[in-house]
Amino acid sequence: MTPTRCYIGLGANLGDALATLRQAVDALGRLPHSRLAAVSSPYRTAPIDSSGPDYFNAVAALDTELPPRELLQALQAIEAAHGRERPYRNAPRTLDLDMLTFGEVVLDEPGLVLPHPRLQERAFVLHPLLELAPAIVHPTRGPLSACLGAVAGQAIERLPAWQ
Secondary structure, three states: OOOEEEEEEEEEOOOOHHHHHHHHHHHHHOOOOEEEEEEOOOEEEOOOOOOOOOEEEEEEEEEEOOOHHHHHHHHHHHHHHOOOOOOOOOOOOOOEEEEEEEOOOOEEEOOEEEOOOOHHHOHHHHHHHHHHOOOOEEOOOEEHHHHHHHHOOOOEEEOOOOO
16 A cells, blocks of 8 residues: 555644654654654744643654544544643643645545645644645645745744754
């Protein structure tokens, strides 16, 4: 089976968020039938539609043979291992892993929408994603680089490469 290139958004704003993101990247690299291809720089952003401390975010490129639902379950297991709770929408979190894209798949099922329905609206997703894949094209919206202007007002800081 040929692996599918997926992009996974990582975010955290509780506890030692950068350390948690590093651990999550390591966990992604250990997923069965998958290979971690690249990881963006870490970024710091203010919460959007939420409260709490600033978030740390990144995007990982993952080549996987897992089908989308199995990958989603694996991502949720990594979140749970890091104490992820979901008390309310956009609550502060120890770890958030979002499947942003799964190759060219377009899917709208309960609990899984691909590509991620808000990826083009969030600077904390677009900047690290475009760092890894500057020419990435959304299967229904076109080049994602064209969406940067719409998020220009969202504060984001690219941090030094992972230590």
